[in-house]
Amino acid sequence: MKRRDFFKSAAAVGLASVFRTNALGSTLNSTAFGNNMAVQSGPDLVAVMGGEPAAMLTRALKELGGIGHFVKKGYKVVIKPNIGWDRKPELAANTNPELVGTLVRLCKSAGASEVVVFDHTCHDWKKSYTNSGIEKAVTDAGGKMVPGNDETYYTEIELPRGVNLKKTKIHKSIVECDVWFNVPVLKHHGGAKNSIAMKNLMGIVWERGFFHGHDLHQCIADIATYHKAPALNIVDAYRIMKSNGPQGKSESDVATLKSLIISPDFVAADTASMKLFSQVQPTEIKDVRYIALAEKLKVGTQNIESLNVKRIKM
Amino acid sequence: MKFLKKIRVVLSLLFFIPILVFFLDFTGKLPTQMHQFLSIQWVPALLSLNFGVIGVLFLLSLLFGRIYCSSICPLGILQDIIAWKASFFRKKKKKFRFDYKKPQNILRYSILAGTILVFIVGSSVLVLLFDPYSIFGRIASQLFRPIIIWGNNGLAALLNGFGNYSLYKIEQLAFVPLAFILAVVFFLIIAQLSVKYGRLYCNTICPVGSSLGLLSKVSLFHISIDESTCNSCAACEKQCKSQCIDSAAKKVDDSRCVTCFNCLSACKKNGVKYGFRYKKQTSESQESPTDKSRRTFLLASGAVLTTVAFANVKSVVGKKDSMQSRKPIMPPGAGGINHFNKHCTGCQLCVTKCPMQVLKPSVLEYGFSGITQPHLAFSTHIFCSYDCNICSTVCPTGALKLLPIEEKKLTQIGVAKFRKDMCVVYTRETDCGACSEHCPTQAVHMIPYKNGLTIPEVTEDLCIGCGGCESICPVRPYTAIYVEGVTTQIKARKPEEAKKFNKKIDDFGF
Numbered sequence: 133m134k135r136r137d138f139f140k141s142a143a144a145v146g147l148a149s150v151f152r153t154n155a156l157g158s159t160l161n162s163t164a165f166g167n168n169m170a171v172q173s174g175p176d177l178v179a180v181m182g183g184e185p186a187a188m189l190t191r192a193l194k195e196l197g198g199i200g201h202f203v204k205k206g207y208k209v210v211i212k213p214n215i216g217w218d219r220k221p222e223l224a225a226n227t228n229p230e231l232v233g234t235l236v237r238l239c240k241s242a243g244a245s246e247v248v249v250f251d252h253t254c255h256d257w258k259k260s261y262t263n264s265g266i267e268k269a270v271t272d273a274g275g276k277m278v279p280g281n282d283e284t285y286y287t288e289i290e291l292p293r294g295v296n297l298k299k300t301k302i303h304k305s306i307v308e309c310d311v312w313f314n315v316p317v318l319k320h321h322g323g324a325k326n327s328i329a330m331k332n333l334m335g336i337v338w339e340r341g342f343f344h345g346h347d348l349h350q351c352i353a354d355i356a357t358y359h360k361a362p363a364l365n366i367v368d369a370y371r372i373m374k375s376n377g378p379q380g381k382s383e384s385d386v387a388t389l390k391s392l393i394i395s396p397d398f399v400a401a402d403t404a405s406m407k408l409f410s411q412v413q414p415t416e417i418k419d420v421r422y423i424a425l426a427e428k429l430k431v432g433t434q435n436i437e438s439l440n441v442k443r444i445k446m
Numbered sequence: 447m448k449f450l451k452k453i454r455v456v457l458s459l460l461f462f463i464p465i466l467v468f469f470l471d472f473t474g475k476l477p478t479q480m481h482q483f484l485s486i487q488w489v490p491a492l493l494s495l496n497f498g499v500i501g502v503l504f505l506l507s508l509l510f511g512r513i514y515c516s517s518i519c520p521l522g523i524l525q526d527i528i529a530w531k532a533s534f535f536r537k538k539k540k541k542f543r544f545d546y547k548k549p550q551n552i553l554r555y556s557i558l559a560g561t562i563l564v565f566i567v568g569s570s571v572l573v574l575l576f577d578p579y580s581i582f583g584r585i586a587s588q589l590f591r592p593i594i595i596w597g598n599n600g601l602a603a604l605l606n607g608f609g610n611y612s613l614y615k616i617e618q619l620a621f622v623p624l625a626f627i628l629a630v631v632f633f634l635i636i637a638q639l640s641v642k643y644g645r646l647y648c649n650t651i652c653p654v655g656s657s658l659g660l661l662s663k664v665s666l667f668h669i670s671i672d673e674s675t676c677n678s679c680a681a682c683e684k685q686c687k688s689q690c691i692d693s694a695a696k697k698v699d700d701s702r703c704v705t706c707f708n709c710l711s712a713c714k715k716n717g718v719k720y721g722f723r724y725k726k727q728t729s730e731s732q733e734s735p736t737d738k739s740r741r742t743f744l745l746a747s748g749a750v751l752t753t754v755a756f757a758n759v760k761s762v763v764g765k766k767d768s769m770q771s772r773k774p775i776m777p778p779g780a781g782g783i784n785h786f787n788k789h790c791t792g793c794q795l796c797v798t799k800c801p802m803q804v805l806k807p808s809v810l811e812y813g814f815s816g817i818t819q820p821h822l823a824f825s826t827h828i829f830c831s832y833d834c835n836i837c838s839t840v841c842p843t844g845a846l847k848l849l850p851i852e853e854k855k856l857t858q859i860g861v862a863k864f865r866k867d868m869c870v871v872y873t874r875e876t877d878c879g880a881c882s883e884h885c886p887t888q889a890v891h892m893i894p895y896k897n898g899l900t901i902p903e904v905t906e907d908l909c910i911g912c913g914g915c916e917s918i919c920p921v922r923p924y925t926a927i928y929v930e931g932v933t934t935q936i937k938a939r940k941p942e943e944a945k946k947f948n949k950k951i952d953d954f955g956f
Contacts, residue, residue, distance in 0.1 A: 172886060179954050218833055246493070253917075254884065256801050256831060263833075267903040284603070322892055323879025341826065345920035376882055377942040386694045387947040391954070407955035411946055421877070437956050443954055 140398030149279075175442035177395040177404060180261050183446035185231040185370050188392040192366075193238065195442050196394065200313055202363040210305050210312035211275070212362070213233055214319075215251035215266050217379055218259040224371035224386045225379055226264035227317045229393075231368050233269030235313060240274045248305045254378075257281045260419040278305060286338040293429055294354035295348045301338040306360065314362035317392075318369040318373045318405050319376030320413060324348055327378050328402045329365035330356045330431075353425035358380045360367060365401040368392040374413045389413045391421040399432030400439055407436075447720060449587040451707035454516055462523040468793075470594050472601045472616050474801055484842040486796060487579040488654045493789045494642035496590060504661070511662035511669075515655055515704040516650055521578035522648055522704065524585070525640035527529045527741040528688065532641040544643075547689040547731035549702055550650040558656040570817035576653050579842075582634050583793030584818060588629035589805070591798060592621055610943030619828060620797050625807035625818050644687030649702045667721045669703055670711075671696040682709035718805075757913035767924040768863075772929035774811035775822040775860045775911060776831070779846035781839030781934045783812075790845035792818035796837035804828050804913065819845075822859070822913060824929065829913035831860070847895060855886075858938040860911025860929035862890055862904045868926035879926045884914030887941040889925065902927065 179193045181370040193199050203209055213227035221229055231248065239247045249270045253260040257279060261267040267277050277287065286301035306312055315432060316332035323344070325329050332357045334340050343351040369391035376385045391408060395401040406417045417434070427434050461483065467879045471570035490678075491499040501520055501603060506513050515522045532545075561572040574580060595616045602613035638644045648655040662668070671682075673696050677799035683693040687710055711716045729787045777796055797805045797820050806817040822830055835854040839848045862881075870878045872895075881902050882890045889908035892900035903913075904927070919925035 143718045158883055179956075181952075181954065235714075254827070258802065259831070259833075276611070280615045282617070285606075298579050321879075322882040322885075323877065325941065340923060341918075341920045341922075344878045344880040344918070345870055347874075348878055349876075355569065374947055376888055381886070381888065381941055382943045383945045384943040387951075389950075404954070404956050407953075408951075411951050411955045412949075441956070 146293075147387055157162075166177065168296045170178040172185045174440075176397060176439040177393070177400050177436070178442045178444070179394075179404060179408075180344070180392045180446060182390055182443045183266075184390075185228045185368070185392070186368075188233040189231055189234050189366070189388075190238070191444060191446065192392055192394045195444070196364070199238040199242045202356050203239045203242040203244050204312075205233035205311070206245045206311040207239075207243070207418060209239045209244040209247045210309040211239070211249045211270075211315055212312060212332065212336055213246060213249065213251060213315040214308070214317045214327070214335065215249075215260050216254040216335060217262050218255035218263050219379065220235045220237075220263055222371070222383055222386065223380050224317060224319065224373040225377075226266065227267035227315050228368045228370045229265035231366070231370065232266050232315060233273045235315065235366065236270050236273035247273075248278050248309070249275050250305060251361070252280040252303065252305060252337065252340075253335075271314055280335070289358065291354055291357055293357035295350050295425075297342065297351045297354035300342070300355065301431055302336045302358070305339075311363045312360075313364050314367055315340055315368065316368045317350065317372070318367055318409055319380075320375050322377060324352065324422065326402075326406060326409065326415065327407045328367055330398050330402055330426060334360075349421035351424055351433065352422040356422075356426045357429050357433045361396070361398070364394055364396055367401055367405045369393060369408055371406065372409060372412065374409070395439075397433060397439070398434035399427045400436060402426075403434045404436055404441075447707075447710045447716070451711045454705070457517040458523045460525070462520055462527075465520045465718075466586060466590075468807060469583065469590050469798055469944060472591065472595055472598070472798075474799075478799065478839055481795065481840040482920075483731050483840060484765070484840075486518065486930045487842065489577040489579055489791060490571060490793075490842035490844075492574075494842065495774065496844075496894050503517050503546050506523050507661040507665060509517065509647055509666045511665040511667065511700065511703060511705040512655070512658045513705055514658060514708045515645070517915050519578050519582075519648075519654070521582040521636070521652075521872045522585075522645070524582060525636060525645060526687070527708070528637045529640045529644065530834070538872035541776040542913070544684055544689050544690045546683050546686075546694075549690075549699060552654040554650045554659075557651055558653045561653040568788070569815045570652070570788050572793065574815070574817070574819070576651060577791050577793075578648070578654055579613075580791035580793040581636070583791075583795055584625065584807075585630045585937075587762070587798045588621075588625045589633055590879050592618055610817075619803035619825070620800070622807050622809065625794075626880050628818060640687075644689055645702075646689070646705055648689075648704060649882070655704075655947065657859070658956045662703060662705075662722070663700050665755055666723060667720060669698045669705065669707075669719065671698060672717045672720050675715045677715060679714075681712045681714065682718050685709055685712040724861070733760075741874055751836055758865075769924050769928045772807060772854050772928070773933065775929060775931040776935065777805055777820055777822065777837045777846055778854050778859050778935065779841070779849045779855045780859075781935055787812055787816050787819065790816070790819045790841075792816075792820075793842070794820070794869060795840050795842065796820050796846065799836050799840050800956065801834060801836065802828055802831050804830050815924045817825075821931075822929075823944050824913035824916045826932065827917055829884070829917040830911075832912060832914075856938050856940060858932060858936050860909075860913070862909045862911065862927055863913050863930050864890070864902055864904045864927045866901070866926075868921050868924070870920060871895055871899055871902060875899060880920060881915035884918045886912060886914065887911075887938070889938075889941075890915045910938045 146150050178192040180192045213232045215226050217225040219225035236247045286302050288301050290299050319327045321327040367390050373380050374387045393404050402423050464483050469698050525748045564572050597613045640797035680693040683691045688702045688847050804822050805820045806823045808821045835849050838849040882892050887908045889905045895901035913929045915927045
């Protein structure tokens with residue numbers, strides 16, 4: 133590939149990720165660039181196995197063109213991990229702190245003016261931030277933890293494509309940022325069957341009670357139609373919670389897979405993650421109903437075979 | 447001798463400031479070990495049978511008089527501060543403001559005897575109402591604390607607007623109108639009394655003050671007036687906030703003297719002395735309270751039964767939903783309801799320290815006698831945190847026994863009751879499972895229902911009553927799953943662990 137072509141495609145990926153992240157794969161695969169470009173333009177989904185969180189993330193991002201594709205100089209970046217629970221990292225109830233810390237560091241190195249991390253936690257937010265190890269990892273890397281415990285931090289948005297959820301209040305930092313990353317952990321979940329990328333969006337929402345009262349799965353699919361989608365869904369499967377999710381009872385609920393799955397496509401990320409998960413705890417993907425419902429709303433595709441998937445063993 | 451007053455002031459602040467700050471701290475950053483300051487209070491020490499502290503306090507009183515009242519009791523020091531502050535607004539001349547008053551013996555000893563008797567017969571209602579430490583706790587937590595938090599929230603809103611998150615908004619969930627009103631009423635009464643009559647509360651109502659008065663009558667050291675140097679100028683009397691110096695008779699009523707040493711500093715002739723009582727006894731001690739104590743005793747005991755009967759009246763009003771008439775949920779470590787109700791003085795320390803703010807002062811959940819004693823009140827996201835035992839570690843009165851964290855995780859403070867006919871899985875046939883999601887022991891778990899749906903089921907002996915399920919149930923206002931309190935906290939069954947996964951995964955599976 134020529135240097136100039138590379139820059140062109142890089143810019144395109146960058147733009148696409150900001151404005152139409154859901155459609156990133158299709159944009160690249162079809163019309164905008166020639167066929168030879170599509171082959172070269174980078175994968176729709178990257179899966180890495182066998183490394184430490186930081187190394188796997190750096191490796192995967194390299195496949196996607198590096199962090200610079202997504203984060204430009206001066207950008208305000210938001211990272212939304214799962215920090216829902218007052219649990220230590222070994223219990224896999226929250227996203228791996230090393231993964232989050234590394235992502236913060238990469239964003240800063242790409243010139244981000246500020247990297248904000250938050251979650252609307254289920255347990256006491258201060259304890260969750262601290263005991264998950266994420267607060268320390270983020271502040272050490274130069275990021276900023278902001279609270280999500282009060283309604284005043286949220287602002288109302290419309291979801292015109294939503295079926296049950298037509299509007300909801302989401303965290304202002306997401307609304308105001310230049311780019312954001314969704315960084316869930318792969319978990320079993322008592323209510324939603326599994327918690328991955330789309331389920332993690334419940335942490336950007338203020339009023340979650342509505343979800344539970346109005347068909348949880350449909351509402352999860354609805355929130356995934358939010359027009360400002362994350363640049364990437366970075367699914368932490370270094371440790372996964374195979375049972376008793378979403379809190380877990382002990383380390384017996386944890387399986388260490390040392391894996392990472394990244395895609396801008398919500399549905400593809402969740403589908404691929406489910407296939408990985410099913411090897412530990414056999415689960416029918418159709419029982420995780422929000423995945424199919426989101427596909428129906430054109431949020432993404434379950435058809436992994438149709439995508440350009442990059443698999444890496446470290 | 448004038449240095450004594452300075453020592454008293456410094457000592458008071460050394461006790462008062464940590465206690466006040468500990469009650470006001472809403473960040474949870476202060477070490478919980480600071481509750482040690484509170485276990486050296488008289489009533490908490492007596493209730494928790496902390497013999498070490500009781501011994502030391504007893505000895506202190508026997509040696510030096512009512513040191514507790516002037517330097518350790520936070521309510522006493524608060525009164526001094528109010529009176530001192532108020533003096534700034536007074537005209538100069540009126541700074542000498544007190545006059546000798548006769549002791550209200552009937553009143554003070556009736557209250558003392560009544561409090562003890564009512565407690566023995568079975569209710570701590572008078573202890574709860576009159577214990578100075580607990581009154582201070584309620585004033586600090588229900589009056590001062592909300593004001594501080596409002597201030598914080600205003601400032602936080604301002605800072606957050608500039609992208610500064612060093613302060614954050616604190617919700618005031620433990621704010622209960624009745625507890626607030628009670629705190630305000632007590633505060634106003636005590637403030638008014640302290641400005642006008644000095645330590646009148648301590649010398650007529652406070653049962654701790656009255657009983658220490660009995661000790662200070664025979665204490666080794668005491669305040670006395672040297673008749674040879676005294677010219678009855680009354681400078682000491684005007685400064686005596688206990689109103690116990692009769693300068694005309696050159697007598698000091700030791701039972702009411704709180705050893706504040708103001709009189710020592712006031713006397714220009716060095717006629718007021720703090721010294722040994724027993725070196726040369728000249729006159730017999732003043733009138734004995736035993737003269738009147740018989741009548742007092744009869745009067746008091748007459749009131750006892752009425753009080754107990756009244757105190758144990760619980761609200762029995764017809765209520766619609768079973769959630770409304772449920773048994774109150776006591777904090778972990780309370781053991782049995784009788785022990786808890788009798789030992790808790792409603793000081794609100796656990797309420798202020800509860801990081802989840804699930805503990806609130808009760809209104810009539812425990813009946814009248816348990817007014818302001820803490821109970822758990824669940825609301826959205828507000829439940830008892832699984833990995834927390836703070837309330838049981840800070841309780842100074844022994845109403846909550848210390849529960850190590852592993853023991854707390856197995857202590858059943860209530861039992862979840864599932865009402866299938868109200869559950870959204872049943873009424874709307876949609877997936878939910880929020881309750882099971884929040885259940886730390888999986889006592890609430892999902893079982894197959896129909897059409898691939900799952901519905902909650904409760905295994906009662908696994909349930910610890912943390913209220914995670916109730917707090918998140920989307921059915922409102924009465925939830926489809928709620929926690930019923932227990933009268934005796936028993937040990938729940940230890941949850942079984944999942945089967946470990948040890949196989950190696952080499953493939954992505956896609």
